[in-house]
Amino acid sequence: MAFPNSSTPLLPRGSTFVTPSLLWKSGAILAAAGMIAGAFGSHALKRRPGITPEGLSAWGTATHYAIFNGLALFVLSMHPRFSTHKFAGPAIAGGGFVFSGSIMALVLWKLKFLGPITPLGGIAMIAGYITLAL
Numbered sequence: 001m002a003f004p005n006s007s008t009p010l011l012p013r014g015s016t017f018v019t020p021s022l023l024w025k026s027g028a029i030l031a032a033a034g035m036i037a038g039a040f041g042s043h044a045l046k047r048r049p050g051i052t053p054e055g056l057s058a059w060g061t062a063t064h065y066a067i068f069n070g071l072a073l074f075v076l077s078m079h080p081r082f083s084t085h086k087f088a089g090p091a092i093a094g095g096g097f098v099f100s101g102s103i104m105a106l107v108l109w110k111l112k113f114l115g116p117i118t119p120l121g122g123i124a125m126i127a128g129y130i131t132l133a134l
Helices: 020-043 053-077 088-109 117-133
Strands: none
Touching (some): 053 117
């Protein structure tokens, strides 16, 4: 059995981990989650005890980012060159889930340890988009 070292790739060479189908499905999940969370925020979240106007605003930001990144992944999945990009799509999808999910968890459950996690999701999303421009 060979043990990994610093030169071992994260994914095997020729890996088809990033596929247009994966990006499409990730986009669908992010967009749907954003819409569901937006509806929850508009109707049920306001009535929860301890939810502040700032929390509702943060919730709105999280839902918007989820939907926008979901739509971006739909478009990305149809691009002939970038639909199989090994970094951009996964960074946008993962960053979107981390960014939006951590904000929602902060608002719902006051999990303060997630505060520093949110910017990491944002950085991943930004890096994914910048990679598309290079």
